Amino acid sequence: xMPGNHEFYEHSLKLWENLSHELNYNVMFSQRAHVSLFHSxxxxxxxxxxxxxxxxxxxxxxxxxxxxxKKKIPHLNYHNSRFPILxxxxxxxxxxxxxxxxxxxxxxxxxxxxxxxxxxxxxxGFTRKNGNIESIQTSRGIIKGKKIGFAVAGNxxxxxxxxxxxxxxIESHKLQAFVSEAVKPLLDQVVVYGVxxxxxxxxxxxxxxxxxxxxxxxxxxYAQRGNLPMVQxxxxxxxxxxPSLGRIRLLRHWAGVMDMTMDxxxxxxxxxxSNLYLNAGWNYGGxxxxxxxxxxxxxxxANESPHNYVxxxxxxxxxxxxxxxxxxxxxxxxxxx
Amino acid sequence: xxxxxCPYCGERDHSEFSYGGDATINYPSLxxxxxxxxxxxxxxxxxxxxxxxxxxxxxxxxxxxxVERSTxxxxxxxxxxxxxxxxxVVENNK
Ligand SMILES: Cc1cc2nc3c(=O)[nH]c(=O)nc-3n(C[C@H](O)[C@H](O)[C@H](O)COP(=O)(O)OP(=O)(O)OC[C@H]3O[C@@H](n4cnc5c(N)ncnc54)[C@H](O)[C@@H]3O)c2cc1C
Ligand SMILES: [Zn+2]
Numbered sequence: 162x163m164p165g166n167h168e169f170y171e172h173s174l175k176l177w178e179n180l181s182h183e184l185n186y187n188v189m190f191s192q193r194a195h196v197s198l199f200h201s202x203x204x205x206x207x208x209x210x211x212x213x214x215x216x217x218x219x220x221x222x223x224x225x226x227x228x229x230x231k232k233k234i235p236h237l238n239y240h241n242s243r244f245p246i247l248x249x250x251x252x253x254x255x256x257x258x259x260x261x262x263x264x265x266x267x268x269x270x271x272x273x274x275x276x277x278x279x280x281x282x283x284x285x286g287f288t289r290k291n292g293n294i295e296s297i298q299t300s301r302g303i304i305k306g307k308k309i310g311f312a313v314a315g316n317x318x319x320x321x322x323x324x325x326x327x328x329x330x331i332e333s334h335k336l337q338a339f340v341s342e343a344v345k346p347l348l349d350q351v352v353v354y355g356v357x358x359x360x361x362x363x364x365x366x367x368x369x370x371x372x373x374x375x376x377x378x379x380x381x382x383y384a385q386r387g388n389l390p391m392v393q394x395x396x397x398x399x400x401x402x403x404p405s406l407g408r409i410r411l412l413r414h415w416a417g418v419m420d421m422t423m424d425x426x427x428x429x430x431x432x433x434x435s436n437l438y439l440n441a442g443w444n445y446g447g448x449x450x451x452x453x454x455x456x457x458x459x460x461x462x463a464n465e466s467p468h469n470y471v472x473x474x475x476x477x478x479x480x481x482x483x484x485x486x487x488x489x490x491x492x493x494x495x496x497x498x
Numbered sequence: 499x500x501x502x503x504c505p506y507c508g509e510r511d512h513s514e515f516s517y518g519g520d521a522t523i524n525y526p527s528l529x530x531x532x533x534x535x536x537x538x539x540x541x542x543x544x545x546x547x548x549x550x551x552x553x554x555x556x557x558x559x560x561x562x563x564x565v566e567r568s569t570x571x572x573x574x575x576x577x578x579x580x581x582x583x584x585x586x587v588v589e590n591n592k
Binding site: 388 | 499500511512513516517519527531533535536539540541542543546549551569570571572
């Protein structure tokens with residue numbers, strides 16, 4: 162709702178809408194609607210306010226009353242849930258895309274434009290000259306470059322310290338994802354459930370798997386594996402809202418490491434080193450931002466100054482007290498989910 | 499599951515505890531510069547490896563503890579009460 166933020170994400174969505182054409186690669190972008198359930202009159206008022214603001218800014222947003230919701234998604238738990246469902250806030254242009262296809266599509270399109278992609282090539286150090294970074298040491302040799310960009314989500318602090326830049330307003334936490342066996346078409350939308358201590362989101366992939374997740378594991382970690390208490394929490398939330406999933410079997414689950422920031426917003430900015438640029442701090446919303454993240458990062462590197470929409474997404478905002486998308490959780494990275 | 503050996507309650511599942519955060523932060527004096535306060539409140543080492551961190555035994559004795567834990571393997575090297583005086587009491591009681 163803050164200036165800049167909304168424009169950034171709307172731009173991202175617009176880029177998504179044309180991404181398969183632009184990359185000439187089917188990223189399976191599917192605008193199937195993002196349906197956030199609400200469970201109390203207070204939650205309804207609050208989300209109405211937010212969604213009205215979205216509408217005033219030209220982004221799609223609507224409220225579904227219980228009758229509409231039941232018609233669209235008849236098999237949610239409407240009968241004996243602890244927190245009765247009252248309706249849902251819906252962004253119809255939102256949805257999902259196949260993440261592997263996005264990565265491959267971008268890779269191929271970049272390659273076509275002449276970008277070199279070096280796989281299995283770990284950055285291990287930096288050589289400085291006159292205050293700048295002159296070259297990067299990697300597991301496959303030295304790479305020189307005039308301008309260097311960091312986009313190493315989860316490991317930003319590690320590289321930042323490699324460059325002897327000190328601390329960052331970031332902590333690494335892990336988030337799990339769950340994928341079930343394939344079933345017949347069961348759910349057409351992305352459904353989000355969050356009330357009390359529960360946090361849960363679910364959709365169905367084109368192959369038929371139910372894809373879902375919940376909260377962070379709640380402690381700082383670089384381990385790319387999830388812990389069991391969250392598996393239980395997620396399973397409980399699934400049963401609370403979607404009891405028909407009760408007998409479904411899990412095929413796999415994993416955890417990824419994420420840059421959780423002190424205010425829940427990202428960084429696209431310059432750094433204390435004049436030829437180093439930073440793209441980081443995506444919390445767990447970096448996928449939806451991908452196209453705009455790349456767009457505004459490239460813009461920053463090419464033009465040496467940040468676009469208006471991301472001008473406050475820098476490392477100085479904490480000292481200056483600039484709010485971006487603050488939800489009042491305070492400076493504790495794990496609370497900015 | 500991580501098992502945390504609470505000095506008061508014994509070894510318990512980490513789901514009994516709430517994670518606090520970096521246990522090495524020293525807040526500056528009240529009249530310190532904005533820069534120093536910003537560093538203390540918002541900036542972290544975010545160590546990949548062993549770090550000192552606070553945990554609250556919220557579903558147990560409700561004491562705040564300092565845990566030395568690897569953020570890569572989750573191995574725990576030590577668990578102590580946060581308060582230095584309580585650390586002494588626990589040490590002397592061993
Ligand atoms: C389980 C899970 C579910 C998620 N769900 C969603 C969601 O529903 N919606 C959403 O918007 N976002 C979601 N996210 C967040 C999203 O995936 C990330 O924010 C996003 O992928 C970050 O993109 P990136 O390009 O910045 O970094 P990444 O895609 O993480 O890429 C960083 C790259 O840096 C590389 N790297 C690290 N260290 C080095 C080094 N030393 N040298 C060289 N390379 C290095 C890594 O190998 C990696 O390839 C989820 C994340 C997880 C883990
Ligand atoms: Zn205890």
